[in-house]
Amino acid sequence: MPTHYQAASDPNHFAQRFGIAFNPNGAIVRPGEQGLFVRRPRADGPTTGSVVRYQIAPGRWGLIPLFSKDGLDANTFEARGESAASERNFYQPWKRGHRCVVLADSLFQAGESDGTTVRVSRVDGQPLALAGLWNGWRSPSGECVESFALLTFALPGHPERRRTAILRDAWIDDWLQCPVEETAAYLRPYADDKLLRRALPADAAA
Template sequence: MPIQYEPTRDQRHYSDFGVACPVQAPLVRPGEQGLFIRRPRADREGSAAAARFEIAPGRWGLIPLFAKAREYPFTFEARGETAAGERNFYQPWKRGHRCVVLADALFRRGEHHEAVVRVSRADGQPLAMAGLWNGWRSPEGECVESFALLTLPALNPREQRWVVFLREAWIDDWLHCPVEETAAYLRPYAQDKLVRRTILHDPSIPLPERGPAA
């Protein structure tokens, strides 16, 4: 469970997409329910299909089409440089099932055991985290939606992988671009526009296990 995040709950940020934000938990951990923004599903009819964006709840931890159970492990993150060919992620990639998760902050384990690093934007705006989503049919016939966050290698070998944060001007294109252009948006975010703050372990923020992402 490498990272966790504080979802954006200010409705104004969702209004820019023309969607309403349901009540969310104050912190989302791997395996829990989160909200993601995507272009409307192609199998929808009516006004929903005519909209440019929609918001959907889903499990953080993508469930591949071939999974036998919803508790599928180790799919909280998708490596941006290899996801297009990975068994767990290539179907959502080739179908253009891209999404955005809005977060006020992201938390990861710090260098010391009792430390947590809080990552946020310097201007106070939400982090727009790039992801992939999938719809999985359970053995009982239920459609379960889920998502994974995309990551990139850290520039510093000592650091963990970095989650892909999208620039505002790229979000619409990221959600609607052709599949062959997907990788063009997976770029490191300007580090001077982020604030990293190390905090002492707060019992209300369970420390992530050490993992590959940051």
């Protein structure tokens, strides 16, 4: 089962972490579907006269590279943290510092055994802050289509197994604001004792 997530449902999380007034719907989001991500405002976006530190943007989960012909590129839902800076699909948003955060109440991933799904959430009930990259692509019709990918890393000692990068609360602001050369420093394992991993039947999170 491909990774998917349940978006954060409490507006207080967006207000407290990012200073954004927003009413989320807590929807299940799967690869290829529309999700919401938090980023620094686009440099070419409209100005309002007030300083806005962060903004919420809607976008397709599955990053559309700048060179895409039709916006239907496959296998761009996840970006490998150790190689995204040099991969053709991801190096442009990486070098431009187009980082984002997806707040999720839970993350669903394939379990180690066939036919199982693992639901990942925080022990304290707070949302997961998933690290991502975003991009804006201009379609042949001139429409600007925004999209994002979630970053992953290999488990130490198990390079064949990958985990979605979850940011610690104290790292969220730094992740969005840090220089490009410091990006990889935040793609580290989240403390296992602060996460709740629950095995589910494969169709339980459908």
